[in-house]
Amino acid sequence: MKLKITTLLFLGAATIILVSYFIPAQARVAVGDIKIRVFLKPAEKFSIFYDEDKTIGFRNLSNHDTILIKTMASSKAIEFRYGLIDHGVFYHHKFYLHPGDELSLQVKNQFDIEVKDGNSSRLFIDSWFNEQATKLPSSKGKEAQSAYFNAIKSIYRKQLKRIDSLSGTGFLNQATAHTWKLAKTTAYYTALLKAITPQNFQNVPAETKLKAHQILKEINTLSQIQSPDVDALIYYITSYHLTRDQRDLKNIDQRLKFLISNEQFFGAERVLSSAIASLKHYSRKSDPAYQAAYKRASAYNQLKGSSHSEVLNHLSQYQFRALNSVRLIDPVQKTQSLENVIDEKDSLVFIDMWASWCVPCRKQTPFLEAVKTRLRDKPIKFISISIDEESKSGEWIAALKDDKLYGDLYQYRLLDKPHSPLMSFFDIQSIPRYLVIKRNGTVLNDHFVSPDDPAFEKRLLELLKSW
Numbered sequence: 001m002k003l004k005i006t007t008l009l010f011l012g013a014a015t016i017i018l019v020s021y022f023i024p025a026q027a028r029v030a031v032g033d034i035k036i037r038v039f040l041k042p043a044e045k046f047s048i049f050y051d052e053d054k055t056i057g058f059r060n061l062s063n064h065d066t067i068l069i070k071t072m073a074s075s076k077a078i079e080f081r082y083g084l085i086d087h088g089v090f091y092h093h094k095f096y097l098h099p100g101d102e103l104s105l106q107v108k109n110q111f112d113i114e115v116k117d118g119n120s121s122r123l124f125i126d127s128w129f130n131e132q133a134t135k136l137p138s139s140k141g142k143e144a145q146s147a148y149f150n151a152i153k154s155i156y157r158k159q160l161k162r163i164d165s166l167s168g169t170g171f172l173n174q175a176t177a178h179t180w181k182l183a184k185t186t187a188y189y190t191a192l193l194k195a196i197t198p199q200n201f202q203n204v205p206a207e208t209k210l211k212a213h214q215i216l217k218e219i220n221t222l223s224q225i226q227s228p229d230v231d232a233l234i235y236y237i238t239s240y241h242l243t244r245d246q247r248d249l250k251n252i253d254q255r256l257k258f259l260i261s262n263e264q265f266f267g268a269e270r271v272l273s274s275a276i277a278s279l280k281h282y283s284r285k286s287d288p289a290y291q292a293a294y295k296r297a298s299a300y301n302q303l304k305g306s307s308h309s310e311v312l313n314h315l316s317q318y319q320f321r322a323l324n325s326v327r328l329i330d331p332v333q334k335t336q337s338l339e340n341v342i343d344e345k346d347s348l349v350f351i352d353m354w355a356s357w358c359v360p361c362r363k364q365t366p367f368l369e370a371v372k373t374r375l376r377d378k379p380i381k382f383i384s385i386s387i388d389e390e391s392k393s394g395e396w397i398a399a400l401k402d403d404k405l406y407g408d409l410y411q412y413r414l415l416d417k418p419h420s421p422l423m424s425f426f427d428i429q430s431i432p433r434y435l436v437i438k439r440n441g442t443v444l445n446d447h448f449v450s451p452d453d454p455a456f457e458k459r460l461l462e463l464l465k466s467w
Helices: 118-123 142-168 174-194 206-222 228-244 252-261 268-281 288-304 309-316 359-363 365-374 390-402 421-425 456-466
Strands: 002-011 015-024 033-040 045-050 054-059 065-073 077-086 089-097 102-108 112-115 327-329 335-337 348-354 380-386 411-414 433-438 443-445
Touching: 033 045, 033 054, 054 065, 077 174, 089 118, 089 174, 142 174, 174 206, 174 228, 206 228, 228 252, 228 268, 252 268, 252 288, 268 288, 288 309, 348 359, 348 456, 359 365, 365 380, 365 456, 390 411
Parallel strands: 015 065, 033 102, 348 380, 380 411
Antiparallel strands: 002 015, 033 065, 045 054, 045 077, 077 089, 102 112, 327 335, 327 411, 348 433, 433 443
């Protein structure tokens, strides 16, 4: 649990400093603080990300140049990411901060960010490694696979040498150099394991299989970084071992069973956090494998006396009970609840979450409309809900007209998005997102395939038949 304390400090008439502290409920340990200082002009804002889906937002609501400072306590290095796409140009940075580190940032050219205080730009790992420019050979076929494994090993070794060089010349301190090596090792191991599949397992060189087997023993060292890349590596470690043992990679319960049986490498808390993340993101909540994994996770949580009981209880009762609290508005400004939109004759409800500014969302429109036409006699209600803000309602209406959806039934915009239970219950962090529920709110699939998927219609009808 963390408390947030915000203090305003006024320095003269021109500058405001906003200080936000994230303070653990227990006593603060100053040496464990990571401090990020941001310089913003009036109305400027940007966000950086950490862990899988956590965000630290900075926004200047004043009429003055402002310094915002956010401090968080940590016992290990944390990976932070910044990313923004503008007219096809991708601005991206990744950097690692350790307990006791401070970093000052400012917005550059409206879209990019840069370090404010001198040479600290060396903390941006992407400034030194242009991984997008690296072209790897194909990993298909026995000979090609050997070439692929040799290529990624060569790149990895060059990266370690580069880090040693930067450290030796003083561009990197010892802690940052160590963290970068862990990050590059994690990326190398992930690339290695990701290329091993059930289809090509027999062609993998014995040396590579031996290395893949040994990676499990290094996960504790690599976990010195708080990064979603470590979670991805654990996923591929599990996939490798299930492939080796000829188990079903898609079976969530088999994955959890492997994690628990290797607790000595992962640690109980990571096993539980991985289990909960898998349960949250597993789309087919009615599958026997999901139910078995839930029971296994609950029993393990009870055995370890952990504090995840509330979250697990929520996952066991996966029914969205707040249909009446989801407020919607249609193009003619009529408001109603999601519950009122759903009829008694609707066996299934398909919900399309989108926005006017979401290009991938709108590319799905022709496919979805075609399916709706073909299934018009089925007891399936298709509801499209835009998450456009109130200030962007004009853009929403324009998008409906451009896509020939204006006047179409069941087109809505979500009201009070920041507080809507629809956003929080389903943890909607990105769109497009597709949900399938029963009319009483029972969740059948909260990450349904996109309408352009060849199996979309078939899977929807299978859900209709089974329920």
